[in-house]
Amino acid sequence: MAASKAAAPAVESVEPVQEEPKVAKTSAKGDDLKKVEGIGPKIEELLHNAGIITFADLTKADVDAIKEILNAAGSRYQMHDPTSWPMQAEMAANGEWDKLKEWQDHAKGGKIEE
Secondary structure: OOOOOOOOOOOOOOOOOOOOOOOOOOOOOOOOOOHHHOOOOOHHHHHHHOOOOHHHHHHHOHHHHHHHHHOOHHHHHOOOOOOOOOHHHHHHOOOOHHHHHHHHOOOOOOEEEE
């Protein structure tokens, strides 16, 4: 009796693995906006409640609109200056963590000291 030969499995060509771009990965809860100088847990919560969930959202946010969010939250939040937050968020969204850290190392309270 002749043994039947099983067909060899077909070999597919495999594309080389490409590195993913170093962009911020967004979780189901959004990005960790606290990575931005000047944003703590409470302000992050205020921003989330206003629909600013990701670094990309913060990048596109109008600074005056962010100030309105802070002002509406009370005097404790009115003293914060969100002027640099969209710029910092853009670095984070682009995965430019070293550039963001360098900027933050030279900033005080979210502003470059002069």
